[in-house]
């Protein structure tokens with residue numbers, strides 16, 4: 435396990451914009467505020483969602499698209515730098531009217547309403563391609 439100590443520097447609460455993309459709004463906010471590392475969680479609802487599941491054998495993401503209203507219960511994620519830009523690695527559990535859930539790695543989702551808490555750190559977390567998993571992992 436690789437690790438480094440970080441200090442929390444700033445905290446934010448935010449309301450996501452109706453009709454915008456859940457992840458892209460977090461990335462734009464991070465870029466605007468100069469945030470290079472953070473953890474966040476959020477809750478709310480989306481109008482659709484595209485999740486992705488990483489196939490560990492083929493080392494590719496398989497897309498799963500949901501064209502339906504879903505509650506975000508919750509979203510958790512972090513912000514780090516990928517290819518020079520903020521990347522919001524985001525996982526979600528999404529619930530349906532009958533209380534069942536789908537979950538996974540969030541690629542995109544259209545926000546119906548969303549509330550976010552984010553804590554930023556004093557370091558620049560950078561993602562680099564990991565040869566073992568073929569994923570872009572933190573270079574600690």
Ligand code: ZN
Nearest residue numbers: 523524525539
């Ligand atoms: Zn993921």
